[in-house]
Amino acid sequence: MMPVPEYHLHDVVEMKKPHACGANAWGIMRLGADIKLNCTACNRTIMLTRFNFNKRLKKIIKSNATQEEG
Known part of the structure; x- marks a missing residue:
């Protein structure tokens, strides 16, 4: 199973x-x-289900995890 x-x-x-x-x-x-x-180039906004987002995600370019934890 993939994480x-x-x-x-x-x-x-x-x-x-x-x-x-x-x-x-x-x-x-x-x-x-x-x-x-939100598209970083044209500011267009879309909504995806979590399932479709996980399926279409390639990689995380910039993570914001350190700011949320602190």
Whole structure:
């Protein structure tokens, strides 16, 4: 079984497919059953279910974990 990646609010993530504007970096704006993402290039906002987000996530570019813990 593959481990679930740790992501936090305001992390910047890379998805498997780029956005229509050409950017591939997204900022996490909301976490819950649905995850709200904001395109870093054009500021378009989308919402994905947690299942679809985990399936489409490629990697975490910038983590915000240290700021949340402290």
